[in-house]
Amino acid sequence: MPSSEPMISISGVSKHFGPVKAVNNVSLDIARNEFFAILGASGSGKTTLLRMLAGFEIPNTGEIYIEGEPVSEIRPNHRPTNMVFQSYAIFPHLNVRENISYGLLNKKMTKAKINEEVDAMLELIRLPNYGHRAAHQLSGGERQRVALARALICHPKVLLLDEPLGALDKKLREEMQIELRQLQRKVGITFVFVTHDQEEALTMADRIAVMSEGKIIQVDTPGTLYETPSNIEVAEFIGNINLLRGTVESTSDNTSDIVVIDAGQVGQLSVPKGQNKINSGDSVVLAVRPEKLRITTEAPGNGYNGIRGKMIAESYAGDRSYYYLNVEGLSRRLRVANLNEYPSAVRSKANEDEEVWVVWPIESGLLLTA
Amino acid sequence: MERLRRPGVVPLIIAFYMFILYAPVLLLPVFSLNDSIYMNFPLKAFTTKWYVEMANDVSLIKSLWASVKIALIAAFVSTVLGFLAAKAVTQYQMRWKGVLIGFIMLPLIVPSIILGASLLSFFRQFLDVNLSLWTVGLAHVLICIPFSMLVLVARLEGFDRSLEEASYDLGMSAWQTFRRVTLPLAMPGVLASMLLSFMVSFDEFLLAYFLSGNQATLPVYMFSLIRFPKSMPAVLALGSVILILSVVIIVVAEWLRRGKVKT
Numbered sequence: 228m229p230s231s232e233p234m235i236s237i238s239g240v241s242k243h244f245g246p247v248k249a250v251n252n253v254s255l256d257i258a259r260n261e262f263f264a265i266l267g268a269s270g271s272g273k274t275t276l277l278r279m280l281a282g283f284e285i286p287n288t289g290e291i292y293i294e295g296e297p298v299s300e301i302r303p304n305h306r307p308t309n310m311v312f313q314s315y316a317i318f319p320h321l322n323v324r325e326n327i328s329y330g331l332l333n334k335k336m337t338k339a340k341i342n343e344e345v346d347a348m349l350e351l352i353r354l355p356n357y358g359h360r361a362a363h364q365l366s367g368g369e370r371q372r373v374a375l376a377r378a379l380i381c382h383p384k385v386l387l388l389d390e391p392l393g394a395l396d397k398k399l400r401e402e403m404q405i406e407l408r409q410l411q412r413k414v415g416i417t418f419v420f421v422t423h424d425q426e427e428a429l430t431m432a433d434r435i436a437v438m439s440e441g442k443i444i445q446v447d448t449p450g451t452l453y454e455t456p457s458n459i460e461v462a463e464f465i466g467n468i469n470l471l472r473g474t475v476e477s478t479s480d481n482t483s484d485i486v487v488i489d490a491g492q493v494g495q496l497s498v499p500k501g502q503n504k505i506n507s508g509d510s511v512v513l514a515v516r517p518e519k520l521r522i523t524t525e526a527p528g529n530g531y532n533g534i535r536g537k538m539i540a541e542s543y544a545g546d547r548s549y550y551y552l553n554v555e556g557l558s559r560r561l562r563v564a565n566l567n568e569y570p571s572a573v574r575s576k577a578n579e580d581e582e583v584w585v586v587w588p589i590e591s592g593l594l595l596t597a
Numbered sequence: 598m599e600r601l602r603r604p605g606v607v608p609l610i611i612a613f614y615m616f617i618l619y620a621p622v623l624l625l626p627v628f629s630l631n632d633s634i635y636m637n638f639p640l641k642a643f644t645t646k647w648y649v650e651m652a653n654d655v656s657l658i659k660s661l662w663a664s665v666k667i668a669l670i671a672a673f674v675s676t677v678l679g680f681l682a683a684k685a686v687t688q689y690q691m692r693w694k695g696v697l698i699g700f701i702m703l704p705l706i707v708p709s710i711i712l713g714a715s716l717l718s719f720f721r722q723f724l725d726v727n728l729s730l731w732t733v734g735l736a737h738v739l740i741c742i743p744f745s746m747l748v749l750v751a752r753l754e755g756f757d758r759s760l761e762e763a764s765y766d767l768g769m770s771a772w773q774t775f776r777r778v779t780l781p782l783a784m785p786g787v788l789a790s791m792l793l794s795f796m797v798s799f800d801e802f803l804l805a806y807f808l809s810g811n812q813a814t815l816p817v818y819m820f821s822l823i824r825f826p827k828s829m830p831a832v833l834a835l836g837s838v839i840l841i842l843s844v845v846i847i848v849v850a851e852w853l854r855r856g857k858v859k860t
Contacts (some may be wrong), residue, residue, distance in 0.1 A: 283762060303765045315761035319779045329777075371718035381767060 246416035249275040251441035264428040267438035282406040309378035310387040324358035328380040348376040388420035391584030492556025498592040517564035527586040629833035647830035660818035671737035671798035679745025687753040713807035728810035736804040741794035750785025787854040792850035
């Protein structure tokens with residue numbers, strides 16, 4: 228997918244609102260035909276960044292390039308970008324057909340040609356007989372599709388989506404996640420979307436930029452971001468994770484080597500060293516996802532870490548169950564997630580207040596510098 | 598409280614209120630159709646001659662046209678200015694917004710007699726312009742703006758900003774966006790503002806009395822006729838016509854104002 232010249236190149240862009248640095252020196256390349264997510268909590272600057280791509284905000288410093296062309300001087304109505312707004316912004320005084328054709332009114336096109344294009348769009352969003360519906364007759368999902376069609380009919384180089392699924396209910400959201408992806412593949416346009424929903428970002432995007440306090444803290448594929456977050460902030464923002472603090476006991480120069488850390492009362496734990504450059508005595512964090520952990524009554528074997536904990540709560544979520552354990556020397560409860568593969572596995576293997584082992588393969592852990 | 602609940606009492610009170618409020622007004626059409634120049638009972642005979650007399654009174658028709666012209670201009674100008682102010686107030690975060698709105702609303706509470714006197718000295722002594730329908734029109738714009746502003750702020754509030762951004766994003770210029778999105782969505786408010794301003798200007802007496810030159814507006818002309826019993830019935834006839842038109846216009850304006858933006 229990614230070709231040599233990026234579709235979008237954001238270079239040292241900052242945007243201030245009074246004393247607030249909404250976007251702080253962000254640099255980022257987005258490839259042609261990429262489905263790109265900007266993920267962050269509210270107030271992280273993600274929407275401001277998207278609005279700068281659209282042209283609604285002008286960067287204070289830095290420059291944005293689309294296909295190598297600087298666009299800061301170009302107003303929204305002349306940019307090769309179109310936007311799907313969070314509220315969808317369907318024009319209430321126009322019907323579906325008029326909404327979708329809106330972006331073509333300024334182009335020198337015959338009525339017949341416009342109708343043809345609108346029909347193709349209605350087909351694409353699978354609402355073929357909706358042309359004459361009034362805006363207020365549409366459901367949330369239909370409004371979203373109309374907003375998509377209205378933007379796509381302009382054949383933008385980049386489609387910008389602001390929290391595209393935020394206004395939909397859960398079931399519809401899951402459907403639209405898949406549908407949006409298929410649509411993006413079909414039209415072959417670069418999609419950039421903003422979301423605060425990590426699941427949305429993980430399921431839809433080719434790559435994700437995680438934003439926090441106006442800065443991008445990591446850009447990676449969903450898999451890399453989830454499995455090997457580069458810092459604690461990203462690790463905690465995406466999914467759930469257990470953090471075990473300790474100091475490095477032994478180390479070697481080889482990157483594939485295992486590091487032993489002393490986690491105080493929790494005991495000695497092993498973890499792959501990864502790309503970290505560390506020395507003995509450094510304080511580090513062993514991060515491990517809840518679903519990598521298993522609860523057993525037996526001590527761990529070779530190649531496994533194990534810690535003792537007391538079961539304090541479990542919560543059943545249908546497809547999986549979550550178990551919470553108190554571990555001596557750990558300020559936060561340990562979280563374990565198990566898939567309920569068999570009906571018998573629905574109940575936990577341990578009772579409340581029971582002392583159990585929590586074990587995980589050494590290579591499932593991740594070493595982060597504190 | 599219990600006593601009031603007895604059947605018949607509440608309707609009676611309502612009827613009494615209605616009588617106090619509307620009986621004097623309803624006398625207008627009644628006497629305008631009565632064959633006598635005096636407004637007293639018993640009624641004599643049914644006639645429409647006062648309406649004919651009204652139509653034949655050249656100065657009356659001239660003053661009617663003067664008022665209509667002023668009201669049209671005042672309605673248009675105050676709606677344009679009110680729209681701009683309402684747009685600014687609803688769209689932008691600005692410092693001193695409350696103070697600004699307060700100043701625009703001020704003509705609502707300044708007594709007309711004070712406003713009239715100060716405008717008179719402003720036009721005559723300060724600017725040294727001759728009094729005419731233009732000076733009346735300017736004064737009417739001043740007092741109509743608060744009404745326009747109130748109606749239009751109500752309409753533009755809750756207006757989704759992203760609608761205009763979407764239009765802009767889809768390739769329209771600022772002017773095209775205004776024409777294709779902002780104006781159509783604000784239209785009920787714009788019409789309501791025009792109708793309301795028209796009525797405010799049309800029946801305004803005090804400022805017109807102070808500021809009109811040779812040509813009187815209708816309220817001023819009517820006031821001058823009241824001294825002569827002979828011309829009273831024609832005034833009543835005209836009053837009845839205006840009364841009915843006013844009710845129609847206000848009802849239409851209210852109806853338009855209440856239409857909400859469907860989103």
